[in-house]
Amino acid sequence: MHKTLIAATLALLASLPAHAQERTPSGAASVKNDVSKQAEQIFRSSFRGDNPKFWMDRLEQDDAMRLCSQYRDNPPAKLRQKIELAQKATIRYPVDGKLIGDWKEGEKLASSGRGGHIGFIQPDAPMTPRGGNCYACHQLAKKEVAYGTIGPTLHHFGKLRGASDDIIKYAYDKIYNSNAFTACTNMPRFGLHNWLTPEQITHIVAFLVDPESPVNKD
Ligand code: HEC
Incomplete structure (x- = not known):
């Protein structure tokens, strides 16, 4: 885009x-x-026809973006902390409170980079379901050989860190609003921007932590 x-x-x-x-x-x-x-x-x-309000809202910088731009993604420590706290307060959870979903659904979402493509090069039809495009920046399952390296590898995420309530919540929060942990990170704020729904995020959490998920296989 x-x-x-x-x-x-x-x-x-x-x-x-x-x-x-x-x-x-x-x-x-x-x-x-x-x-x-x-x-x-x-x-x-x-992007006529593809939910114009959704996109119009994205043209407005919020405080985090404005401050990150102002400090070229490197704000002083105090400000960084302030941004992270404010971003943390934006996180919303699924109504049933369950933060872990179905890893197979999560795998599909993590692998899809479609949805929301506008312009002249392979635009998506309006309302194409949106994916998380995690492989653009992260290694996840070993069987997927094409991945970006802007973000750290997430291969064996659950195997290394377990699936405690704290880890599950951390993974959910990180995907919902990455800036709650790392102000001005390159990682998109999937939940905050309504790019993924809370339920979809729970599926991706399962993809990261479920022992049966290919992320945690060799
Ligand atoms: C545009 C690149 C980009 C995309 C797309 C992206 N991330 Fe990230 N991600 C990063 C970067 C950079 C970091 C390291 C800095 C940070 O923590 O924000 C990161 C960090 C993380 C972490 C924290 C890792 C740790 O060691 O605690 C998790 C978890 C994560 N990403 C999950 C995801 C998932 C799941 C998706 C897809 C829904 C995703 N990311 C999509 C760039 C990206």
């Missing part, structure tokens, strides 16, 4: 007529405003 937006913005920059730069004496700033306005228009029009 970001790549598409950046590509669209670059295309826009290249296509801006020269006179746009002469419109006001404050040149640079006004060009920037024109560009961001037009980029926003492209962004808005590219």
